[in-house]
Amino acid sequence: MKISIFGLGYVGAVSLACLARDGHQVIGVDIDRTKLELIKAGKTPVVEEGMVDLMQQVAASGLVTVTTDTQAAVLGSEISLVCVGTPSAANGSQDQGAIVRLAAQLGRALKHKIAQNAEPHVIVFRSTVVPGTVEDVLRPIIERESGGRDGIDFFLCFQPEFLREGSSIRDYDKPPFTIIGSNHAQAAERLQALFGHLPCKFIRTSVRAAEMMKYSCNNFHALKITFANETARLCSALGVNAFEVMDLMCQDTQLNISRAYLKPGFAFGGSCLPKDLRATAYLAKQRDVQLPMLQAILSSNKEHLDLAFDKVAATGRRRVGMVGLSFKTGTDDLRESPLVTLAEMLIGKGYTLSIHDPEVHLARLLGANKSFIEQHLPHIGQMLQPELDAVVDSADVLVLGSNSPTVIEAVARRARPDQVLIDLVHLPAGHGVRAQVQGLCW
Template identity: 35%
Template sequence: MKVSIIGSGYVGSVSAACFAELGHEVICIDIDEEKVRQINAGIPPIWEEGLGELMEKHAEKHLIATSDYDYAVQNTDVSFICVGTPSDEDGSIDLSIVKAASASLGKAIAKKDHYHTVVVKSTVVPETTEKVVLPIIEDYSGKKAGKDFGIAMNPEFLREGKAVYDFMHPDKIVVGAIDERSGFAVSELYRKLDCEVTHTNPRTAEMIKYVNNSFLATKISFANEVGNICKQLDIDTYEVMDAVGTDFRIERMFLNSGAGFGGSCFPKDVKALIGKAKIIGYEPELLKAVVSVNDRQPLKMVELLQEKLGELKGKRVAVLGLAFKNDTDDIRESRSIPVIAELLRLEADVVAYDPMAAESMQKVFGGIKYSNSAAEALKDAYGCLVMTEWDEFRELDSEFESMADRVVIDGRHMIKSKDINTKIDYDGICW
């Protein structure tokens, strides 16, 4: 099939490359000419494991990029909207980019003689596809949904760092369409994948995405709340969760206590669902608590450090890990951000290290020091906060000996060796 992808960010780039790998002809649409140039040269505009190889393999063969909506729509059968949906100041979803993409699609569809299917893949709150995207395309195209063009919602369930793998090995594919023709067109794109397609309506597909992420976020905040209690009772919360996780109704994943969740999905999606609930007159108390626990959790790292070091003013503190999770350079909603902000408020001398995300964090905190290695960051530091689950941090040992005062607060359950713990004043956030 012939597919166009609007937006070359995280979801758009991965979807484009993977659809090309599945044998489809793909055209990326992006208003950023630099991204267009990169994709046509086989260079991914973002870092994601395996993405570079796929882009290089298919560039200017099964995958091309353009800024011309008319060209892309005329030469494809299906268009995916994969643009960003950031949060407003109150946490509600900002649909301005989705609306702009829908308008541009509508103008292009107006010039097309054949049926065209529009698929929303951006994460949007329930009713967006039917009550926002559909009418905009109808208005700008002068055509009728279900008759002249199709509309569907196809949410993504991709983990950053493992997105290519997740796309090619999905545990679920959800297609919410307004008619059978649209649903069939989207389903056909995934025919080579070994996964059953769940067919539903657009608003249910939208809700499935939000519930999926909100439930995982709830498990994390629940684990952190339990971990905070366990720490006060001198109980190993990991031992507790290992046992609890054997219950098939609960399962062990996402029950690790730590500094909290971040990234481009969980914080934004939970807040967006809260915002949508409030619009329809419902107060989602549990979801609000999930966010509240997550907001407080990373600051406990600094509180533990203060308990051990006292006043932090002028003291060198090493922050290890800046990305919101390992295997990515993404710092969106990283738990390191509130931690560094609090350390700066307390006038600590902050030095940070991350194998991939330092450049991104420099745009947020330009005034702190950045090291080229964990060992360099630890040298002469009074305290160390481990914020991201990078494998290299598990190997740290003699590096701690160069610290001025060997206080280590572990936010990710990384420092486990008893031999190492005898060399440092070690404490975990929840253990």
């Protein structure tokens, strides 16, 4: 294929070298003439393992040319990869100056290409951009400058880049996956022809989801590093070997290094996580160790709970039916259940509340579980209903906190279209609930 690459920094230069190595004709574009001269001379503009040899090899192959001329590059290629920098501005926002200026230039170049009746050009944004940038910022500029339409005269896609500096050629050849954010199948097919040979999954999604997932990946990586480092700081103060602890932790591939707990839902609670986080924070305080990330977890969890309360309040309805009360489906453990806290908040604000949880039977509660509920919901006896139907029938707004299939079926059978249902469990597709379902944050 004939490919033009805009921005020859770490991402662009490595892509240029690897694509030319794989036999494609590549036009490199940058505003920095020094980088262009280096590439022309078969030298690498970035220090990366393997790049010295690879640049020499691809320069000799005759498959690489460089230019500062955007129009010539667009006219001479079928696909453009945009890899310009998107650094932080002083206030923390993303400085989109370079990519916005480039979008205008690309639009003007496309005008000529459209006039030639050429095959629709594909522009693939590979720079990391905040969600919505391609569709709300770059597309209007390109459409205005080109006079053409995305999806008809050209295609705009977003393909997040996952290479890491220091191992970029290896990462190019073996990415975790290829994600194509594309609103048009035709553009995704062209990219599959270019990247489909890589030994990984090729996944097509929406442009916005692709933009967002790149941030989620980087945020998750930062979170993992900080988790390991905070754990190490506490270990060090306690005389425990942090490497041993983290190694043991990582050996659990069921709950720790896995998909477990990575699905959006309601706040966490129960008899373990909150108390153990509090004990960790207290221990750190005693040892003068700062753990800002771990210490922030409970307040973030409280935000999630407050969101559920706000959702109920926003309905303007006062008679609430809560389905589910224990800290998770399938247990009667009420200790530190976020649903108990939500019930407390609702009662405190004068809502009329009735509750059903198939697992919770007051007469059978014992020990710490019993004393917890007596302390937090002393009048629970008046609210707890043995029959789900009674709770559904008497409510204007339902709060669904149980994801038991039997409960969901029963709610689907009984709920009415005039009721609002605040869904805390992410109801499965085809749930059949006829109430006006509002997801917590989905």
